[in-house]
Amino acid sequence: MTLPIFLLHNGSSALSSSAAPEKASRHLVYIKANSTSCLTVRSEKLRVKLLTHGQNRIEEMAAAEIPSVKLMDGTSIPVLGLGTWKSKPGEVKAAVEAAISAGYRHIDCSPVYENEAEVGDAIAAKIKDGTVTREKLYIVSKLWQTYHEPDDVEAGLKVTLKDLQVEYLDLYLMHFPIGFKQQSGHTSARDANNQIITTDRDYVDTWKAMEKLVEKKLVRSIGVSNFNEKQIDRILENCTIKPVTNQVECHPYFNQKSLSDHCANKGIILTAYSPFASPDRSWASPDEPKLLEDPALVAVAKKYNKTVANILLRYQIERGHITIPKSVSPDRITQNKHIFDFKMEPSDISHIEKLNRPDGRVVLMSL
Ligand code: NAP
Numbered sequence: 001m002t003l004p005i006f007l008l009h010n011g012s013s014a015l016s017s018s019a020a021p022e023k024a025s026r027h028l029v030y031i032k033a034n035s036t037s038c039l040t041v042r043s044e045k046l047r048v049k050l051l052t053h054g055q056n057r058i059e060e061m062a063a064a065e066i067p068s069v070k071l072m073d074g075t076s077i078p079v080l081g082l083g084t085w086k087s088k089p090g091e092v093k094a095a096v097e098a099a100i101s102a103g104y105r106h107i108d109c110s111p112v113y114e115n116e117a118e119v120g121d122a123i124a125a126k127i128k129d130g131t132v133t134r135e136k137l138y139i140v141s142k143l144w145q146t147y148h149e150p151d152d153v154e155a156g157l158k159v160t161l162k163d164l165q166v167e168y169l170d171l172y173l174m175h176f177p178i179g180f181k182q183q184s185g186h187t188s189a190r191d192a193n194n195q196i197i198t199t200d201r202d203y204v205d206t207w208k209a210m211e212k213l214v215e216k217k218l219v220r221s222i223g224v225s226n227f228n229e230k231q232i233d234r235i236l237e238n239c240t241i242k243p244v245t246n247q248v249e250c251h252p253y254f255n256q257k258s259l260s261d262h263c264a265n266k267g268i269i270l271t272a273y274s275p276f277a278s279p280d281r282s283w284a285s286p287d288e289p290k291l292l293e294d295p296a297l298v299a300v301a302k303k304y305n306k307t308v309a310n311i312l313l314r315y316q317i318e319r320g321h322i323t324i325p326k327s328v329s330p331d332r333i334t335q336n337k338h339i340f341d342f343k344m345e346p347s348d349i350s351h352i353e354k355l356n357r358p359d360g361r362v363v364l365m366s367l
Helices: 057-064 092-102 116-128 150-164 203-215 229-238 257-265 295-304 308-318 330-335 346-353
Strands: 002-008 013-015 024-033 039-041 068-070 076-078 106-108 138-143 169-174 219-225 245-249 269-273
Touching: 092 106, 092 116, 092 330, 116 150, 138 150, 150 169, 150 203, 169 203, 169 245, 203 219, 203 229, 219 229, 219 269, 229 257, 245 257, 257 269, 295 308, 295 346, 308 330, 308 346
Parallel strands: 106 138, 138 169, 169 219, 219 245, 245 269
Antiparallel strands: 002 013, 002 024, 024 039, 068 076
């Protein structure tokens, strides 16, 4: 059954079967009542508050505000997710819970962030309190470099599944195209001399082992991270299952134009990590240019009556990217979601493209 409802100017709403309220705006939202009398919203734009009974309606509505995009394997991914790198134990549980309550469904994780168990506690708590079901969440994690040997790949995933307290992942990424020799266990790669030893295992072999995880239904989709164009092409030439995304650093100081075009031509959607240029990374220098304070972006933000953070995220969406900003602040988590109610003019996008810098990359891997 599909029911139209009117959204009132004051944010409340009424089913249209009641007398159409005088002050109803022209916005009409269609809601579908399913067999469990829970309501799902088809509109991805509007925040509505239902007057009818049933649990979790408001959270389901909020979730509907973050659109999803179809990946080449036929699955869908919410275009905005919550990043969790540097989110400290003691903070990350509250952050993930706040994000899920605010309507985020996509959570980006990795065992090397050393907080997956706490992320798992947050996921379990939000499923338990009825805010979401596992099926409504989109959980991403990554194969760390100490698990690149094909025989180790499933073991690496199993640690993540246990920590996240889930039976399967929606998306599993190869974190980097290089393997590390495992030292004292799990993600640890430094030997007694504090050295990291890389392995010569071909990432194509590792990819083939990841494909088996899809066959075993332990993960729904697989992708890569920090891959360049040549590495993407080698995977495509040798794979049975194509990577659905390449998760890489991307923001106006390092806009990845060529890689983004290359991926798009192959049907691979780029996921932009560090969309704010990762200002809380430990090696940030006080003298470096600060993306969130860039005068050109401040001017664009003023024009649209948005924050610079909103502009940086909307910039990714307009380019057809997925993006995963990190925050542990409930206010910022909510603010970062308010990017689907405006569109930037092409001239503003071109203006932002010009901020690209040769030294713009901030997430560098040093061994
Ligand atoms: P980021 O998202 O660019 O920036 C995070 C920083 O921005 C934090 O200091 C956060 O502070 C602040 N922030 C968040 N929202 C804000 C807002 N509205 N206004 C002002 N400041 C705001 O950095 P990132 O953590 O490097 O990247 C995001 C995610 O991408 C990571 O967490 C991780 O999940 C993923 N990632 C993946 C890789 C990879 O190799 N695949 C590498 C790096 C990152 P508060 O927390 O205090 O709000």
